[in-house]
Amino acid sequence: MKNTKNGSDIGKALLMGTALVALSSNPVGATTGTGLISAIILTPIAVTSTQVLHFGSMxxxxxxxxxxxxxAGTRGAGTGSVTEVGGAGLENEGRIEITAAxxxxxxxxxxxxxxxxxxxxAGLAMNVNQFNLKTAAGGTSVTTSIVGPATTVVVPVGATLNVPAGQAAAxxxxxxxTFTGAYTVDVTYQ
Amino acid sequence: MEIIKKHKFSVGALAKKCLPATIAFIPLTVVPSVAQAMITIAVSSTSALHFGTFSAGTTGGTVSISTVGVRTKTGSVTLLAGAGLETQGILSISGSTGVLIDVSMTAATFSVTGPGPAMNVGTFDINGGGSSVSVTLTTNPASFPLGATITVAAAPGQTDGVYSGTYTVMANYQ
Incomplete structure (x- = not known):
């Protein structure tokens, strides 16, 4: 029968049907992709005061x-009721030493x-303000870095002591x- | 024998003459189960997985980044602020929408290398579902976040510097 014309038509129809079924069930293959991973390890920052900010005697x-x-540790002339007193030479800029990467x-x-x-x-508390870091006009926020082979950097600190009225009486x-106090700074990697 | 042949021949001839040959065509109906053209899947990374800046400390530990970019640590590791480099990875998957796609890391851990010993990165979390998930694209392409954990050796063994590496992810229609 396959050799007759009609028989071969059946054979062809069967083949076509099989081909159609096969196409609709063909799966799509898997694919891969890559991504980047990063991390940065650094020496933790350590900050210490190596010299007290001292306004000297007055x-x-x-x-x-x-x-x-x-x-630079240079004390200016006092204003108002304040008169600087020389002699002991106690006045100093403050210094903070930073250890980091x-x-x-x-x-x-x-x-x-x-x-x-x-x-x-009995003395009256006094304000210390107008801080300057690193330079005479550095202000209260600066940047710095450690240049190898050094492992530390020193940042000088200057400021102004405000004496209130009535201190003398107090x-x-x-x-x-002797009046004492403390200041704090934050140091962070950019 | 001749009689038989003749006889047969006669019958065949008679059949041909009296009974026209009919062949019934049975239409073959093909009912496709899921006749659907699927878009070829592609997967890539649009944002690196970055653990940010940290110090190893005396005993080391781990640093983790969640799928929403939150960074946590264990052990003596100190997370350092500053540049705010830490961020979850972002996977971009393109393909047919509305169809389940299996997405999985090709390995449990990958490594990053740098000036010191290599560090392992593992405990991957794709879209909050772990290291192997099934997702459905609502857009083409669609983005999925990736978190993980890096294991850090103790200082000074874990030398300061930048460490980098790659991960591989696979995607496949279910």
Missing amino acids: TVTTALGDIAVDT TGLTMDVAMTATVFTVDDGG IVGITPV
Whole structure:
């Protein structure tokens, strides 16, 4: 029958049907892709104070006044009721030493614009403000980095001490009086 | 024998003459089960998986990035702020929408290399479903987040520097 004309038509029809079924069930293959992974390891930043910010010795009267020390450790003349006193040469810029990874820029910033010092007694607390980091006009936020082969960098600190009116009366009879306090800075990798 | 042949011949001839040959065509109906043209799947990364900046500490530990980019740590590792480089990876998958696609990491761990010992990256999380998930594209292409965990050796063994590597992911229609 296959050799007859009609028989061959059936054979062809059967073949076509089989081919159609096969196409509709053909699966799509899997594919792969890649992505990047990154991480950066760094020495943690350590910050220490290696020199106290010291305004030196001064006398005060009843009025208010102020006195400043710059990042080079130079003390300016007192204003208002404040008169600087030489001699002991105690005035110094502050210094903070930063230990961190080399070659990376770091942000160094005061955590506040004003800190206070007091004597823990009868004296009036005094504000310390107008901080300058790194340079005489550096302001309260600067950048720095450590250049190899060094492993640390020092940032000098200058500021202004504000003496309130009435300080003289508060400490009368108990001079010399030492006022102390602290400031804080944040140091972070950029 | 001749009689038989003759006889047969006669019958054949008679049949041909009296009974026209009919062949019934049975139409072959093909009912396709799922006649659907599928778009070829493609998978790529549009954003690197970045663990950010951190220090190893004295005992090491791990750093993880979630699928929403939240970074956490264990052990003595210290996460360092600053550039905010940490981010989840982003996979982009193109293909037919409305069809389930299996997406899986081709290995449990991959490594990143750099100035110090290589670090393993594992515990992958694709779209919040682990390292092997099934997704359906609502758009073509569609994006899926990728999180993971990196294991960090103790300092100073884990030298400072940039570490990098790659991961591979596979996608397939179910």
